[in-house]
Amino acid sequence: MKRLILLLALIIGLASFQQPAALAAPAFKDIDPKQYGWAMDAISFMVDNGVVSGYPDGSFQPGRWVDKAEMTVMIYRLFDRYRPFDPNGNYYVPHYQIDHFADVPKNHWAYKEISSIVTMEMWNAVFPSPNGYNFYPDSKLNRIGTVNVLPVWLLEGSYEYEIDDPALVQTIMSMRDIPIIIAPDTDLPSKVDLLSDGRFGLEDNGENRTNTLFPFIVKKKGDFYRFYDSYSVDTAYNIALLQEKGIMTAWNGEFEPNEMLTRAEAVTILYRMYLDMKEIGNLHFFSSK
Numbered sequence: 001m002k003r004l005i006l007l008l009a010l011i012i013g014l015a016s017f018q019q020p021a022a023l024a025a026p027a028f029k030d031i032d033p034k035q036y037g038w039a040m041d042a043i044s045f046m047v048d049n050g051v052v053s054g055y056p057d058g059s060f061q062p063g064r065w066v067d068k069a070e071m072t073v074m075i076y077r078l079f080d081r082y083r084p085f086d087p088n089g090n091y092y093v094p095h096y097q098i099d100h101f102a103d104v105p106k107n108h109w110a111y112k113e114i115s116s117i118v119t120m121e122m123w124n125a126v127f128p129s130p131n132g133y134n135f136y137p138d139s140k141l142n143r144i145g146t147v148n149v150l151p152v153w154l155l156e157g158s159y160e161y162e163i164d165d166p167a168l169v170q171t172i173m174s175m176r177d178i179p180i181i182i183a184p185d186t187d188l189p190s191k192v193d194l195l196s197d198g199r200f201g202l203e204d205n206g207e208n209r210t211n212t213l214f215p216f217i218v219k220k221k222g223d224f225y226r227f228y229d230s231y232s233v234d235t236a237y238n239i240a241l242l243q244e245k246g247i248m249t250a251w252n253g254e255f256e257p258n259e260m261l262t263r264a265e266a267v268t269i270l271y272r273m274y275l276d277m278k279e280i281g282n283l284h285f286f287s288s289k
Contacts, residue, residue, distance in 0.1 A: 027058075028043075028054050028059055029057075029058045029059055030059045030060060030061065031043065031060055036062055036264055038268065039265070039267065041271065042264075042267045042268040042270075042272075043060060043062070045271055046074070046078070046267040046270070046271065049077075049078070050077060051074055051077045051078045051267070051270070051289075052074060052263070060263065060264075061263055062263050062264035063263070063264065064262065064263050065261065065262060066140065066141055066262065066263055066265075066266045067137065067138050067139055068125070068135065068136060068137050068138070068139050068141060068145075068149060068210065069108075069109070069110040069113075069114065069137035069138065070110075070266075071146070072113050072114050072117065072118060072137075072149065073110050074266060074267070074270055075113075075117060075149075075150070075151060075270065076113035077113075078270055078287060078289060079151070079154070079286045079287045080287060080288055080289070081284075081285060081287055082151065082154065082286040083116060083117065084097075084117060085116065090286065091154075091285075091286070093119060093121065096119035096121045097120070098115070098118065098120055098126065098132075098133045099132075100133065101114065101115065101132055101134070102129055102131040102132035102133060102206065103135060103137065104135050104137055108137065110137060114137060117151070118135060122148070122149070124148035124209065124210065124231075125148045125210050127201055127206045127207060127208065127209065128201070128206065129204060129205060134206035134208065136208045136210060139210060139211070140260060142257065143255065143256055143258070143259050143261060144257035144258070145261070146248070146261050146266075146269065147239055147242065147248065149210070150238075150242075150269070150273070152238045152241060152242065154273070154282070155241060155242075155280070156241070166224065168237060168240050169218060169225040169226065169227065171240040171243055171244065172216060172236045172239060172240055173218075173225075174250070175239075175243075175250045175253060175254060176253045176254055177254045177255055177257065178213070178216065178239070178255055178257065179213065179214075179215035180216045180218055181215045181216070181217050181218065182219075182220055182225070183217070183218070183219060183220065184220055184221070185219050185220065188217070188219055197214055197215075198214075199229075200231065211258075213257045213258075214231060214235075216232040216236050218232070243255075245272075246276075247269055247272040247276060248269055274289070
C-alpha cells in the first residue's frame with residue numbers, strides 16, 4: 001500500500017512539473033523584447049539550433065546588416081539536407097554546379113557553404129566573368145538581394161498560383177515601389193532595348209546585380225496582363241510567393257526593395273521559410289532541425 005501511495009505521489013509530481021517554454025527568450029543584452037518581439041522566436045530557434053550565434057560581448061547585434069556569405073551560411077546550416085550537388089540528396093542539379101568562384105577562394109571562411117549550395121541557376125546572385133563566377137560574398141544584402149539569394153523554390157509545394165495567373169501580376173502591381181513598365185502587346189520594347197539594361201548580364205563582365213531591381217515588363221492585351229521576359233517572370237514570381245506566404249511582405253503597399261537586411265530580419269525570414277515548409281510537409285527533405 002505504501003508503495004502504491006508513493007507511486008501515485010511521484011506520478012502527480014511529474015504531471016504538475018512545468019516544462020520550460022519551447023522557445024525561451026534569448027539572453028542577449030541588446031535584444032529588447034519591446035523592440036524585437038517580432039523576432040524573438042526566430043532568434044531563439046536559430047541560436048538553439050546552431051544556425052547563428054551571438055558575440056563574445058553578449059550581444060546579438062540584431063540591427064547589423066547581413067552580407068551574402070553570412071546569409072548563405074545561415075541557409076546552409078538551417079537546411080542541412082539541401083545539397084544540390086549531392087547525388088543522394090532530394091534536390092540534385094549537378095549541371096548547375098560552379099567549378100570556380102573568382103572571388104571566393106578555398107580559404108574563404110564560407111567557401112564550403114557557398115560552394116555547396118550556390119548554383120548557376122541563381123542567375124540574379126552569381127555572375128559569370130572571364131575569371132570564373134563572381135558571388136560578391138562581402139556584399140551587404142538589401143531586400144531584393146535577399147529574394148535573389150533565398151532558395152525560394154523550396155516553398156513551391158503548396159503555392160496555388162501559376163506563372164501566368166493574373167493574380168500574380170495583380171500582387172506585384174499592388175506594390176507601389178516595384179517598378180513596372182506596362183505596354184500594349186503591339187508596342188513592347190524591342191529585344192535589343194530589353195537586353196541593353198543589363199538584367200541578363202550578357203556582357204559576362206561579372207558585375208554585381210544582386211541588389212538591383214530592374215523594371216518588370218508587363219504586356220497588356222485587352223484586360224489581360226502578363227509578364228514579358230524571363231527576368232520579370234522569375235523575380236516577380238518569387239516576390240509574390242514570399243508575399244502570399246507571409247515570409248517577406250509589403251508594408252503599407254510597399255515592398256521596400258532597397259532597404260538593407262538586418263540580422264534580426266534575416267533569421268526571421270528563414271524561420272518563416274522553415275515553418276512554411278513544415279506546414280507544407282516537405283521540410284524533412286531539406287532540414288533535420
